[in-house]
Amino acid sequence: KCHSVRSQFPALALADVHDPNTTAATERPVYLDGPGGTQVHQSVVEAMSNALVHKMSNIGYDYASSRKCLDLVSSARGAAADFLNCESREVVFGQSSTALAFDLARMINQSGHVAAGDEVWLSQSEHETNVSPWLYMAQAAGATVRWLPLLPDDGCRLDLTVLERHLAAPGSKAPAFLALGAAANATGTIHDVSRAIGLAKAASNGRCLAVVDAVHYAPHRLVDVKAWGCDFALTSVYKWFGPHMALMFGKASLLASLPAQKVRPATNELPTLEGYELSRHERGTLNFEGIAGVEAAVNYLASLAALSVDRGQDATAGTEAGDGRRAQLLAGYGAIEAHERGLSSHFLDGLRASPSLRHGLRLYGEQSPEGRCPTFALRCAAADGPSPEDLSAQLSAAGIMATHGSFYAEELEKALGLSGKGGMLRVGFMHYTTTAEVDRLLAALEASLASKCK
Numbered sequence: 242k243c244h245s246v247r248s249q250f251p252a253l254a255l256a257d258v259h260d261p262n263t264t265a266a267t268e269r270p271v272y273l274d275g276p277g278g279t280q281v282h283q284s285v286v287e288a289m290s291n292a293l294v295h296k297m298s299n300i301g302y303d304y305a306s307s308r309k310c311l312d313l314v315s316s317a318r319g320a321a322a323d324f325l326n327c328e329s330r331e332v333v334f335g336q337s338s339t340a341l342a343f344d345l346a347r348m349i350n351q352s353g354h355v356a357a358g359d360e361v362w363l364s365q366s367e368h369e370t371n372v373s374p375w376l377y378m379a380q381a382a383g384a385t386v387r388w389l390p391l392l393p394d395d396g397c398r399l400d401l402t403v404l405e406r407h408l409a410a411p412g413s414k415a416p417a418f419l420a421l422g423a424a425a426n427a428t429g430t431i432h433d434v435s436r437a438i439g440l441a442k443a444a445s446n447g448r449c450l451a452v453v454d455a456v457h458y459a460p461h462r463l464v465d466v467k468a469w470g471c472d473f474a475l476t477s478v479y480k481w482f483g484p485h486m487a488l489m490f491g492k493a494s495l496l497a498s499l500p501a502q503k504v505r506p507a508t509n510e511l512p513t514l515e516g517y518e519l520s521r522h523e524r525g526t527l528n529f530e531g532i533a534g535v536e537a538a539v540n541y542l543a544s545l546a547a548l549s550v551d552r553g554q555d556a557t558a559g560t561e562a563g564d565g566r567r568a569q570l571l572a573g574y575g576a577i578e579a580h581e582r583g584l585s586s587h588f589l590d591g592l593r594a595s596p597s598l599r600h601g602l603r604l605y606g607e608q609s610p611e612g613r614c615p616t617f618a619l620r621c622a623a624a625d626g627p628s629p630e631d632l633s634a635q636l637s638a639a640g641i642m643a644t645h646g647s648f649y650a651e652e653l654e655k656a657l658g659l660s661g662k663g664g665m666l667r668v669g670f671m672h673y674t675t676t677a678e679v680d681r682l683l684a685a686l687e688a689s690l691a692s693k694c695k
Contacts, residue, residue: 483538545573
């Protein structure tokens with residue numbers, strides 16, 4: 242079914258067109274840079290174009306384009322709520338996850354929730370979006386920052402026993418704030434955020450504010466803010482086949498009480514249909530075409546439930562509302578996970594099967610498909626081997642898009658002892674990636690390393 246999926250992505254459909262006179266199969270572009278931003282689904286392009294043509298108006302008026310724009314925002318907010326598993330009034334549309342995180346940090350500072358002497362817990366596995374805002378917040382409040390370390394030799398998982406031991410120590414402080422990523426954007430490791438949040442909430446009698454960065458998680462696993470028990474969560478839509486937009490979930494009680502910076506005439510309420518679907522935390526005129534793209538991306542992911550049926554899976558398993566969009570999303574993500582697990586297994590088997598790759602590359606993160614997204618951080622094992630930048634350039638010459646560097650995960654880079662050493666090569670598979678493309682990657686890596694990494 243991967244071919245039918247790829248045909249729905251304009252960039253991939255173009256890549257799959259085979260002209261025997263000009264393009265060999267081995268020259269077609271292979272997009273393995275998805276962790277930095279995925280390809281866009283055709284329905285997203287169409288929805289955004291339709292909004293630009295037919296729904297470009299400020300909302301709140303009686304004429305047709307204004308009413309259509311209101312319907313657009315209301316419908317998209319409902320789709321985003323289904324995606325996050327929250328109420329529609331708990332959805333905040335934003336420019337980027339980074340911008341939303343800095344806004345949230347400022348609001349928490351102004352609320353006084355994090356105060357002098359409080360403890361802010363962060364992790365070494367994070368993208369800077371889930372670090373820098375909270376460092377500024379802690380500094381402004383006079384709070385102490387503590388770190389959850391990662392375990393480089395144990396899948397780059399987070400060592401939650403550090404938090405457990407701290408909380409069990411006599412006289413220790415309970416966290417006032419905890420920020421964790423659901424999955425590491427550099428290594429693909431999936432973290433047990435529910436457990437960490439549960440520990441922090443229990444120790445603080447529920448006072449600890451918990452933020453989950455779901456940016457890297459969302460293309461591969463279905464976000465569930467209720468299951469996580471978090472107070473806020475962030476995700477970037479362009480990481481899951483949509484436009485450059487972001488979503489923030491916030492518990493309604495917190496969104497209603499945290500101070501909002503806005504122009505004076507703007508609403509001071511959370512979104513309702515009667516309030517023209519405006520939120521006190523969304524400043525200025527919204528990006529209506531982008532919001533249309535958000536809904537289209539969610540609906541596309543829900544449409545993948547049909548693949549679960551094709552695989553013989555129960556599309557309603559594990560949910561009470563079997564015919565709703567959330568249930569379809571659950572089934573669709575089941576199909577995504579099954580396909581990506583197969584790709585990961587194929588890649589990892591290929592690394593082990595090749596002597597030059599097995600001995601020439603170091604893989605950071607989980608060494609099996611379990612407990613990880615299909616994102617792989619690699620580096621030549623030999624000190625005199627090609628750098629991650631060199632490997633990326635060689636893959637590019639072979640038509641394979643793969644990135645290199647720290648990927649804004651500076652604490653992880655330090656924990657792995659790679660600061661100032663060029664970081665890692667990162668390759669990422671998506672549900673539109675094919676086994677043949679994985680084979681091309683393995684062959685290109687082998688060609689690059691066989692003669693240089695001993």
